[in-house]
Amino acid sequence: MLLVEDDELMRRSFTVALERYGYEMKAAADGLAGLELFRDEDFDLLILDVMLPGLDGIGLCRRVRETSLVPVLMMSARGDGLDVVAGLEAGADDYVVKPVDTSVLVARIRSLLRRAAYAPITRAGHAPDDGSAPAEEKVLKFGDLAIDTAGLEVSVCGRPVALTPTELKLLLEFAAHPGVVLERHTLLRNVWDYGWDGDSRVVDLCVQRLRRKLGRDRIETVRGFGYKLRR
Incomplete structure (x- = not known):
């Protein structure tokens, strides 16, 4: 899972908290570094802060959506409805408002991962071939x-x-x-x-x-x- 958050304290806090829940984490402090990590590795889910230096979270989400359908969870400052709307329009699947309780963040993550498991995708956006027999066509x-x-x-x-x-x-x-x-x-x-x-x-x-x-x-x-x- 990739977390892109410019606030060092929050970045460390979220990373440690989510690792305690068993998630393997990578983190970046700005949008361009996050984009580079995304291009170099495969992630099950991205958590993007809206306000990022270099390339903001909305721009990063748009860049991600050019090549991938990976679930994206946006984090927005409290009360900033414009950020929420812009993030969702850019292709994010859901959002949480900061400050966010870890239990709420984990609930949102689990929900997104369940949807991705229901409709498994690769970076190209196609269901992977696991070699199993085809299901009955409907x-x-x-x-x-x-x-x-x-x-x-x-x-x-x-x-x-x-x-x-x-x-x-x-x-x-x-x-x-x-x-x-x-x-x-x-x-x-x-x-x-x-x-x-x-x-x-x-x-x-x-x-x-x-x-x-x-x-x-x-x-x-x-x-x-x-x-x-x-x-």
């Missing part, structure tokens, strides 16, 4: 959108679409209830594993990313309620 089709629920692959007009684990899990949640309005708090619980009322911006911005990749009219907004996948 393809859901919604117009020119096809979702292979066994191979965890998505295509539009026959062209593959690369989705992050969070985007894929959100799409599968919609596909399991086509035409049904899903409220934001339901999506927060089922996709992000929030056991409490979380920030609905993560849902809204992830839906926006799906629309950019799949087509803007694919997921319909039902004002005052939530979203639904068009049949």
Whole structure:
């Protein structure tokens, strides 16, 4: 796991705390050093502070998303909603607000890792071949959108679409209830594993990313309620 945090005390504190939970950690003090580490090694998850010297966390997240679908957790200063929105728009999967309790941070990490395990990916964004026998094929089709629920692959007009684990899990949640309005708090619980009322911006911005990749009219907004996948 890679942590990019410029505050030395926080960087050491997070590293030690997460190592106690059994995570193997690498850390960088600025965005450019973090980008170099990311390019040199494979990581299961990235934790990026927003305010970083050299290359900020939002810019770093964008650079990561050019080549990888690895889960990204952003850390934002308390009350800075613009940072949260910018980080999620850049492709982050979730965020925590500093100061953050270690137990909350670990809960967010575990949730992201569960999603990545559900939809395993490589740096190229494809499910790795583990040599096992292929699962029974089940393809859901919604117009020119096809979702292979066994191979965890998505295509539009026959062209593959690369989705992050969070985007894929959100799409599968919609596909399991086509035409049904899903409220934001339901999506927060089922996709992000929030056991409490979380920030609905993560849902809204992830839906926006799906629309950019799949087509803007694919997921319909039902004002005052939530979203639904068009049949």
